[in-house]
Amino acid sequence: MLIIWTTGLLFSMTSLGDAYVLGIVGKSAVLPCVYNGTFDLDAGNVSVEWRTGSELVHRSVLGKEQEVMQSVSQGNRTRLVTDVIRNGDISLLVSDVAVRDAQSYDCYLTHPGVQSSSPVCTVHLSAAAPFSHPAVLRVDDAEGEEARFICHSRGGYPKPTVHWFIDDTQHPLVGTVHTYSTLLPESELYNITSVLSVNLTRDMAVSCAVENRLLNNTLTSVNFAVQVKPVVSRASEAMWMFSTALCVLVGLLVVTGVVYQFKKDYSHKKNHHQSLERGGCENSSEDERQQIILEHLDSLTETTV
Numbered sequence: 001m002l003i004i005w006t007t008g009l010l011f012s013m014t015s016l017g018d019a020y021v022l023g024i025v026g027k028s029a030v031l032p033c034v035y036n037g038t039f040d041l042d043a044g045n046v047s048v049e050w051r052t053g054s055e056l057v058h059r060s061v062l063g064k065e066q067e068v069m070q071s072v073s074q075g076n077r078t079r080l081v082t083d084v085i086r087n088g089d090i091s092l093l094v095s096d097v098a099v100r101d102a103q104s105y106d107c108y109l110t111h112p113g114v115q116s117s118s119p120v121c122t123v124h125l126s127a128a129a130p131f132s133h134p135a136v137l138r139v140d141d142a143e144g145e146e147a148r149f150i151c152h153s154r155g156g157y158p159k160p161t162v163h164w165f166i167d168d169t170q171h172p173l174v175g176t177v178h179t180y181s182t183l184l185p186e187s188e189l190y191n192i193t194s195v196l197s198v199n200l201t202r203d204m205a206v207s208c209a210v211e212n213r214l215l216n217n218t219l220t221s222v223n224f225a226v227q228v229k230p231v232v233s234r235a236s237e238a239m240w241m242f243s244t245a246l247c248v249l250v251g252l253l254v255v256t257g258v259v260y261q262f263k264k265d266y267s268h269k270k271n272h273h274q275s276l277e278r279g280g281c282e283n284s285s286e287d288e289r290q291q292i293i294l295e296h297l298d299s300l301t302e303t304t305v
């Protein structure tokens with residue numbers, strides 16, 4: 001009992017306060033821990049144990065010749081940083097960090113029959129993954145002057161904050177923003193989609209920024225330039241309708257004129273024919289002849305107009 005108490009005290013006397021480590025998903029992270037107590041780590045059969053709560057993550061048994069025998073856990077992604085324990089460095093290297101590795105880790109030293117009562121080190125690991133460079137697209141389904149833009153970025157962690165800018169001014173000042181995130185089941189990373197609705201009243205440059213607060217970085221998309229077409233105002237719409245109506249009217253008049261002329265020509269020819277039947281040109285009076293010529297001239301001038 002005394003031995004356990006003494007050893008426990010020896011093992012646990014150098015708690016230097018909790019450490020905080022940020023791991024990047026897919027990369028390696030080191031959970032730092034240095035034992036500078038008086039217990040001889042070369043004594044033989046001393047084990048280093050890294051645990052999350054009660055779950056054993058990693059155990060290395062320190063051999064007599066300072067050989068490190070590792071017990072494998074977590075898919076062989078953990079090992080002590082140093083092969084040979086010098087200066088009490090029992091830091092743990094976690095490779096291929098995943099989002100689910102973001103936990104608090106306690107490091108214990110054990111000797112057959114004894115285990116330290118409190119951890120030598122406590123390390124809080126958080127995980128972050130950079131988002132892809134955001135891209136802005138315009139979706140053309142809106143009515144009137146309203147336009148919708150989509151900002152998409154993928155494969156990051158944790159959920160980011162999305163900012164929209166119009167001509168370098170942050171929004172929403174006008175317009176509305178809806179941001180959706182999709183959890184990728186395998187990696188526990190996020191895809192992010194943000195939708196900005198804005199009324200296009202002038203030329204503008206739209207961009208979005210994805211802020212990852214853990215990584216302290218913000219990725220900004222390239223500007224999406226929008227050129228507003230010359231405004232089709234109510235007035236010019238009315239002008240257009242008026243000129244259309246005018247064209248139709250003129251067309252109708254022309255058609256009516258042509259039909260009328262055609263009919264007139266027809267009845268005139270008929271009359272002329274009848275007069276020939278009645279006794280030829282000789283019988284028709286001088287007046288009548290003049291009338292016919294005048295009418296022909298008339299029709300000529302009318303058709304050339």
Ligand SMILES: *[C@@H]1O[C@H](CO)[C@@H](O)[C@H](O)[C@H]1NC(C)=O
Binds near residue numbers: 014016036037038
């Ligand atoms: C262990 O390290 C801490 C901080 O570096 C120091 O205050 C303490 O005196 C050291 N203990 C021993 C036994 O060296």
Ligand SMILES: *[C@@H]1O[C@H](CO)[C@@H](O)[C@H](O)[C@H]1NC(C)=O
Binds near residue numbers: 043044045112
């Ligand atoms: C280590 O433990 C084994 C049995 O588990 C024992 O035979 C050996 O003597 C121990 N070595 C030391 C240095 O205590």
Ligand SMILES: *[C@@H]1O[C@H](CO)[C@@H](O)[C@H](O)[C@H]1NC(C)=O
Binds near residue numbers: 072076
């Ligand atoms: C664990 O990984 C090391 C290299 O990092 C390799 O040498 C060893 O064979 C692996 N062990 C297992 C059980 O996969």
Ligand SMILES: *[C@@H]1O[C@H](CO)[C@@H](O)[C@H](O)[C@H]1NC(C)=O
Binds near residue numbers: 146
């Ligand atoms: C655009 O303008 C219309 C009316 O002018 C308004 O109802 C709508 O809410 C506006 N949309 C946005 C995104 O400002």
Ligand SMILES: *[C@@H]1O[C@H](CO)[C@@H](O)[C@H](O)[C@H]1NC(C)=O
Binds near residue numbers: 152154182
């Ligand atoms: C995440 O985004 C990528 C690229 O845009 C896409 O291929 C993938 O299907 C998305 N995954 C989910 C679950 O939405």
Ligand SMILES: *[C@@H]1O[C@H](CO)[C@@H](O)[C@H](O)[C@H]1NC(C)=O
Binds near residue numbers: 216
């Ligand atoms: C975030 O980054 C900026 C510049 O990139 C730097 O000035 C700032 O100190 C950083 N903040 C933190 C909390 O790391």
